[in-house]
Amino acid sequence: MLEIKNLRASVEGNEILKGVNLRVREGEVHAIMGPNGSGKSTFANVIAGREEYQVTAGEVRYRDVDLLELSPEERACEGIFLAFQYPVAIPGISNAYFLRSSLNAIRNYRGEDEVDAFDFLKLIREKMKLIGIDEKLLNRSVNVGFSGGEKKRNEILQMAVLDPRLAILDETDSGLDIDALRTVAEGVNQIRSADRAIIVVTHYQRLLDHIIPDFVHVLFDGRIVESGGKELALRLEKEGYGWLEKGEETVSSATSPEEPR
Amino acid sequence: MSAASKRLSTATDWATALEEAVVEHPGHPRWLADIRKQGRERIRQHGFPSRAHEEWKYTSLAAIAQGPYSSLLDEGDQGNFTTVKFLPADGPVVTLLNGVFLEGSSDLLSLPAGIRVRPLSDALRGDADRLRSTLEAVSDGEHPFRALADATLGDGLFIEVDSGIGFEGVLHVVNLIDGGSAPGAAHLRHVVVVGKGARLAIVEEVHCHQDVLANIHWDFEVGEDAEVGRVRTFGRCADGNLFHGSRVRQADGSTFSDFFHCAGVRMIRNEIEVELAGRRCHTELRGAYFATGSEHVDNQTRILHSHPDCTSNEVYRGVLSGRSRGVFSGKIHVFQDAQRTDAKQSSDSLLLSRKAEADVRPRLEIYADDVRCTHGATVGELDEDAIFYLRSRGVNEPLARKMLVGAFVKEVLEEVEPEALRQRLVDDLTCGIEISPVPEE
Numbered sequence: 001m002l003e004i005k006n007l008r009a010s011v012e013g014n015e016i017l018k019g020v021n022l023r024v025r026e027g028e029v030h031a032i033m034g035p036n037g038s039g040k041s042t043f044a045n046v047i048a049g050r051e052e053y054q055v056t057a058g059e060v061r062y063r064d065v066d067l068l069e070l071s072p073e074e075r076a077c078e079g080i081f082l083a084f085q086y087p088v089a090i091p092g093i094s095n096a097y098f099l100r101s102s103l104n105a106i107r108n109y110r111g112e113d114e115v116d117a118f119d120f121l122k123l124i125r126e127k128m129k130l131i132g133i134d135e136k137l138l139n140r141s142v143n144v145g146f147s148g149g150e151k152k153r154n155e156i157l158q159m160a161v162l163d164p165r166l167a168i169l170d171e172t173d174s175g176l177d178i179d180a181l182r183t184v185a186e187g188v189n190q191i192r193s194a195d196r197a198i199i200v201v202t203h204y205q206r207l208l209d210h211i212i213p214d215f216v217h218v219l220f221d222g223r224i225v226e227s228g229g230k231e232l233a234l235r236l237e238k239e240g241y242g243w244l245e246k247g248e249e250t251v252s253s254a255t256s257p258e259e260p261r
Numbered sequence: 262m263s264a265a266s267k268r269l270s271t272a273t274d275w276a277t278a279l280e281e282a283v284v285e286h287p288g289h290p291r292w293l294a295d296i297r298k299q300g301r302e303r304i305r306q307h308g309f310p311s312r313a314h315e316e317w318k319y320t321s322l323a324a325i326a327q328g329p330y331s332s333l334l335d336e337g338d339q340g341n342f343t344t345v346k347f348l349p350a351d352g353p354v355v356t357l358l359n360g361v362f363l364e365g366s367s368d369l370l371s372l373p374a375g376i377r378v379r380p381l382s383d384a385l386r387g388d389a390d391r392l393r394s395t396l397e398a399v400s401d402g403e404h405p406f407r408a409l410a411d412a413t414l415g416d417g418l419f420i421e422v423d424s425g426i427g428f429e430g431v432l433h434v435v436n437l438i439d440g441g442s443a444p445g446a447a448h449l450r451h452v453v454v455v456g457k458g459a460r461l462a463i464v465e466e467v468h469c470h471q472d473v474l475a476n477i478h479w480d481f482e483v484g485e486d487a488e489v490g491r492v493r494t495f496g497r498c499a500d501g502n503l504f505h506g507s508r509v510r511q512a513d514g515s516t517f518s519d520f521f522h523c524a525g526v527r528m529i530r531n532e533i534e535v536e537l538a539g540r541r542c543h544t545e546l547r548g549a550y551f552a553t554g555s556e557h558v559d560n561q562t563r564i565l566h567s568h569p570d571c572t573s574n575e576v577y578r579g580v581l582s583g584r585s586r587g588v589f590s591g592k593i594h595v596f597q598d599a600q601r602t603d604a605k606q607s608s609d610s611l612l613l614s615r616k617a618e619a620d621v622r623p624r625l626e627i628y629a630d631d632v633r634c635t636h637g638a639t640v641g642e643l644d645e646d647a648i649f650y651l652r653s654r655g656v657n658e659p660l661a662r663k664m665l666v667g668a669f670v671k672e673v674l675e676e677v678e679p680e681a682l683r684q685r686l687v688d689d690l691t692c693g694i695e696i697s698p699v700p701e702e
């Protein structure tokens with residue numbers, strides 16, 4: 001579904017991604033871990049099409065198209081969804097209007113009829129209940145005055161409504177208490193299916209107790225320096241990232257991160 | 262700076278042209294001819310101010326002063342307005358073409374008893390004396406557009422609401438200004454007198470065709486505990502120069518609210534002056550506008566708090582694209598006796614292009630000590646993070662921009678009723694966005 005080769009990206013002339021290789025197939029759940037500042041959010045934003053990050057080298061194929069050629073909105077319509085680490089507040093646009101505009105944009109792209117206000121409300125109420133979001137948030141401006149937890153749940157709500165093929169969750173676990181973490185994880189597990197792929201970006205392993213990944217990758221200084229199964233997350237939890245720093249040279253040349261196992 | 266360099270010459274030509282064009286009607290009172298004569302004299306004497314004049318710093322009147330507007334427009338052709346998308350209206354309507362009442366396009370039958378709407382020239386023939394003090398009042402003798410309106414006084418409406426009449430509907434006033442056969446000016450004066458405890462809501466729409474100067478003035482006398490609301494919108498006026506001025510006097514316990522709305526007007530000067538001439542009054546002045554190309558929107562508000570315990574709230578928001586310019590100059594004057602005044606003012610501008618410009622000037626003069634006055638102004642651009650957020654959810658970039666602009670202006674119009682009207686006004690402000698999505702460098 002997603003095949004990334006030697007991806008390099010810079011922002012304001014600083015190279016942040018320094019040759020990322022990754023392959024994600026339908027049905028898989030990948031976790032990308034790594035210390036703060038290693039480039040995880042940059043990676044997620046590059047996949048979503050954020051223009052302030054310049055891709056300087058490499059290739060990204062998504063379902064047989066060159067992803068880098070697509071605009072952010074085309075990527076979304078093709079099924080890519082990014083749950084942001086820091087969702088933006090938009091005063092004056094209600095959550096309901098935001099979501100309905102998004103859903104209808106995607107439906108239009110796919111040649112489907114727009115949903116009317118009534119059907120939309122029905123759909124969204126059902127999803128809100130599943131994710132445990134207060135219905136009052138529907139008529140509030142997007143993320144304006146939302147608590148940290150509400151923002152994260154709101155991202156998961158958008159994901160549930162927009163029904164993506166490839167979902168990338170950027171630190172969706174940070175700032176959540178254990179209950180919130182559980183509902184977010186449930187939201188993700190519910191959309192887990194054979195034709196959908198999920199990339200979970202986190203720097204703690206605790207979310208991975210609830211969303212069991214098929215693969216774990218370590219992003220360090222703009223490169224994937226280690227890949228493995230879910231046990232890698234446990235090792236990182238125990239040993240931290242310090243060992244990577246020392247062994248960086250040998251690790252990155254000795255493994256072939258794009259082909260886990 | 263000498264007084265002369267603050268003026269543009271050509272004034273004598275204007276005065277002479279108007280003297281020839283305006284015919285005195287035998288049925289009109291003598292004092293009307295005097296007002297006209299004094300208007301001509303003021304134009305002759307003061308002419309048009311140049312930009313050196315404090316009040317006209319941001320708006321040049323050179324093109325108007327030297328333009329073909331000293332002649333008056335002919336009767337006009339209503340056929341030139343067939344493509345105009347008028348606002349939704351389902352109550353009484355009064356339509357004026359170049360200031361003249363069009364009976365066939367008006368419907369005043371649904372007005373309740375106690376509300377009278379008629380052409381000003383008719384009123385001047387009948388019980389003219391009750392109009393005299395309002396029409397004779399001169400607050401700013403040097404004001405060029407006031408002088409022009411006085412020099413030509415006669416066209417417009419006289420609207421009266423008797424005490425205790427609560428009209429729940431909306432009176433729709435359509436001002437059509439047609440320069441189809443030759444360019445020129447139309448000068449209108451609307452006088453509104455609302456009695457004690459009465460209620461009146463007005464929606465005014467102005468549409469221009471071809472190269473015109475529309476000079477429209479409103480005078481409101483708002484009685485004790487009365488409630489007056491007005492929404493005014495300026496539709497298709499791509500070649501129009503507009504002056505739109507209002508003077509409002511509020512008595513004890515009254516409320517006056519005004520919503521200014523424009524999109525697609527070449528040049529407009531919007532002036533409103535409200536005197537809170539009684540206790541416990543409230544004034545609400547709101548404005549939302551969109552300008553593009555080389556359009557120019559100049560807003561001047563003055564609120565005179567002369568009595569205690571009054572509140573006022575001003576909220577203006579402009580969206581400026583292309584090389585357009587938006588001006589907001591808001592004066593709040595709190596007189597010594599006006600204790601416990603609460604006056605709020607805010608003006609926000611959204612620049613969609615680097616070449617657009619917003620000028621904001623709050624002017625607070627406070628002579629009472631127990632008052633609360635706040636003002637704030639912002640000039641900003643669309644939030645790129647918000648645009649990306651929307652795009653990442655599938656919404657294309659032009660629509661994302663349009664949604665964000667809509668969100669910015671919508672708040673100002675929140676209290677406009679009914680909802681269909683409000684939605685239409687928001688749409689008018691944002692419909693130009695999708696066409697020119699990419700900001701000009």
Ligand SMILES: Nc1ncnc2c1ncn2[C@@H]1O[C@H](COP(=O)(O)OP(=O)(O)O)[C@@H](O)[C@H]1O
Nearest residue numbers: 011012016035036037038039040041042043052
């Ligand atoms: N928009 C940006 N402008 C400048 N520097 C950035 C920007 N985004 C990220 N960076 C820098 O890139 C590096 C990686 O950041 P990020 O991708 O957010 O890391 P992570 O998500 O792993 O914590 C950091 O050094 C950060 O300062």
Ligand SMILES: [Mg+2]
Nearest residue numbers: 040041085171
């Ligand atoms: Mg991050």
